[in-house]
Amino acid sequence: MNSFSLLLEKLQEWFDDQPFSIWFQFSRDRHFRLIFSSFHESATAITLAMTVPLCDNDAGHIRYRYETLRSQQMYRFFYANDGQAVICLTHKAQQQVPLTSDQWELLWFGIRLLMEEEKMRAKAEESKKLFEGIRSISATLDVHQIIRGIIGNALAVIPAADAGLLHLYDPTIDRLLPKATVGFHDTVFKDLKMRVGESIAGKVFEDGIPRLYKTSQETTHAMRDISADNFHSLNHAKALRDLNGLLCVPISREEKRIGVLVLHQFHQENVFTEYDLDLLQGFADQTSIALQNAELYDEIKQAYEHLAAISSQLQAKHDDLIQRNHIHEAIKQLSLQNKGAETIVKTLNKMTGHSIYFADWLEQKMYPEKSVLFFSWDELYILLNKRRQPVSLNLFSPASGADQLFCLYPLINGSIFLGCLVIPLDERGLSDLARMTVEQGSAVLILDLVKKQSISSVLYKRAHDLFQELIASKGNELFDRARSIGLQPQAKYYVVYAHLTQCQDLALLEANIHRLITRWKWEFSKTQMFVYGFHNHVTLLIRPLGSRDGNDIRDRLQQASYEWELGKEASLSIGVGSMASGIEQISKSYEEAKKAAHYLTNRSRCGVIHYKDLGVNRLMLNQSQADIEAFIQDVFAPFWQDPEKYEEWEQTLITYMKCSQSPQLTAKELHIHVNTLYQRLRKVEELLHIDLRNPEDLLKLQLACHLRQEG
Known part of the structure; x- marks a missing residue:
């Protein structure tokens, strides 16, 4: 049998089974609370409606006393610093039930035992909630869930509180911001931004001193400096007119404050105590640990994610290198093979x-x-x-x-x-x-291309040697060498000599030679030919198949020269020798083609020229450009001593030679009268010390004018 059952048994015995009720008022209670009633169910409403008058606890002088009212009898017991207890009999009791001193003492001790058991149950609940908070810190890393759980546990073990808010300091805006709430509407998260030193939360954060307010008047006075916006935000989330008390403690990490934890009383009957304040500080310390754990977890998580990202990148690079190696090996084998x-x-x-x-x-x-x-x-x-x-x-x-x-x-x-x-x-x-x-x-x-080009260069060198041996041979040796490279002794051939200039890059020159040879192989694929490149020139031996092939060959060669000029990588001067009737004349055609090409090169000209079209210029092929320029200088020097004075005479002489010494054509070309022309020509003769009727003087002038025009 427990102590409460034993107490009830004694009361029923001593009160002769008269109905009674037991009421407790602990030190935190504003009113008495009904603990037990033996009234019938029909009378329960009457019992609950009964009230127990408050009485100052003067336990220093008395421990119990009997009181009677018009409607009830009361046996009141006093417990220093713990509260009071009252056993009530209603007016239905027939007479006063007197208690002996021993009975009073036994009841006093019995009720004290019950009160202590009640306090032990409350302590056990406190310990349970504290342990739940400790377990939650290590059980999950969801900060919001942990904080809400801590606030919920605080509300459970502090019966005077029915709502809570947690504020954390945001240094970027220098404000306290709500991060978790129980009992407030979520709109509080939107607009509430508390300054340091503002209202209760701001002051506790500023000085680190916990604060306790037991009444509505105290709480309202402490919140008098809250801003209008923050008051509106709080009031919208929970009507502040019902606020009857408040607890606020700082949340600190070592010496640094990071926020505050606030509990509010709106509808509870109890009052806050200093013990509640100490208990709330314990929950605030749990919150600090939870926040620190979460931050450490976030740091570790970020470090892990960063490490995982680096690992993933390294793996990707490793895979990429392996793939590159596989690809390189596969393609390299193709090249090697x-x-x-x-x-x-x-x-x-x-x-x-x-x-x-x-x-x-x-x-x-x-x-x-x-x-x-x-x-x-x-x-x-x-x-x-x-x-x-x-x-x-x-x-x-x-x-x-x-x-x-x-x-x-x-x-x-x-x-x-x-x-x-x-x-x-x-x-x-x-x-x-x-x-x-x-x-x-x-x-x-x-x-592969460079390798092919290198092989081609070796083959070109070999072809050059074969061709040089061919044109140097005579007799039976010539026929043998011609057959070895596929030439027919009695066939007709053209020799083409292409000279590439203005290309200083040797590698680029070699590439252009290779490209020109490839082009001519394609251009003249239907005819028999022998082609190679050597140093800065390309030699082409080609056999025409018809009477029109000569003009067709020239047109194709001219197109190649034109395209090379557009490319601006090299200048192409192409000479074509006379048609060789039989292999014995190939060497002669080769020399002619070579001379024709060099004729263009020496005059910095590109294009195609046949040896036969050189005319009188053949006589000058062995003359250096310096000798030719000296000859022109000797003839026209008198004119150039005073160009402004003799320009008209010089132009008259050049036009006269161009018009084949015809006075009528020259006068028409210069738009002057024939008599004026004769006068100018006499002055030219006097200046140059010549006679235009002397064949030798006339030939010298004709040649000088021609060379000047060619240059």
Whole structure:
């Protein structure tokens, strides 16, 4: 049997089964609370409606006393600093029930035991909530959930409180901001921004001193300096007219305050005590630990995420390096196996999943073969010659009626444009892996082209030696050498000698020679030919197939010279020798072609010239340019001593020679009278000390005028 049951048994015995009720008032209670009633259910409403008059606890003098009122009898017990207890009998009691001193003492001790048990239950609940708060700190890292749980536990063990707010300091705006609440509407988070020193929360944060207010008047007075906006925000979240008390404690981390924890009393009957204030400080300390743990967790989480990101990047780079290595090895094997451009391009198509085309600029050939050239060779050269990075551009397609996006990867070896990779793109574009594959393939293609060019240079050297041996041979040796390179002894041949100038870059010169030879192989593929390049010139031995082939050959050679001038990489001077009837005359045609080409070169001219078209200039082929210029200087020197004075006479002489010494044509060309022409010519004779009727003087003047015009 527990103490409460024993007490009830004694009361029923001593009160002769008369109905009674037991009321407690602890030190924090504003009113008495009903603990037990033995009235019938029908009378419960009457019992609950009963009130116990308050009485000052003067336990220092008395421990208990009997009181009687008009409607009830009361046995009142006093407990220093703990409260009071009252046993009530209603007016239905027939007479006073007297108690002996022992009975009073026994009841006093019995009730004290009950009150202590009640206090122990409250302490147990406090401990339970405190332990729950401690467990919550380590059980979860959700800061909002932990803080709400701590506020909830504080409200559970501090019965006088029924709402709570947690404010944290934000140094960026120098304000206390609500971060968690119980009992307030969520609108409080939107507008409430408390200054340091403002109202109760601001003052506690400022000086770190906890504050306790037990009445509405005390609380209102302490909040008198709150701003209108903050008051409106708080009042909107919870009606402040019902605020009867308040507890506020600082939240600190070591010596630094980081916020405040506030409990409010709106409807509870109890009053706040100093013990409540100490208890709330314990919850505030838990909150500080929870916040610190959360910050540490966030730091660790960020560090972990950063480490994970770095690890992911390293893994991606590792995977990328492995893929690059696989791709490089695969393409390198193609190069080592001499698979050629065609196989390399097909492999790139398979590895990237894109249609890739290779435009070989030097040989002006597309891979795969018979592929459509989306751009002209001139367009590719203009777009990519000076670039090192890929170029993206749109090209209108008449077939589809829409734009097609292309990516062009230039292939450059030093300063030499070798060609490009042409990649039609869709909306997906090129992935990083595809781009990496194309870059690796580009490098291998460049290597393949350079290797092919080096091999060609060796073959050209061999062809040069064979041709030089051919033109130096005679008799049976000549026929043997001609047959060894596929020439027919009685066939007719032209020798073409192309001299490349104004190209200081030797690698670029070699590339231009290779490109010219490739072009002529394609241009004259239907005729028998022998072609090679050596140093700065290209020699072409070609057999015409018909009577019109001579003019056709000249036209094609002229077109090649014109295109080279547009490219501005080199100047092309082409000489064509006389047609050789039989292999015995090839050496003669070669010398003529060479002289014709050098004739253009010495005069810094490009184009095509046949040896037979040189005319009188053949006599000057062995003369240096300096000798020719000296001869012209000797003839025209008298005119140049005073150019302004003799300019008209000089122009008259040049026009006279141009018009084949015809007075009528010369006068017409100069728009002067014939008599005026005769007068000028006599003055020219006097100045130059010549006689225009002397054949030797006339020839000297004609030659000087011709050489001057040619220069």
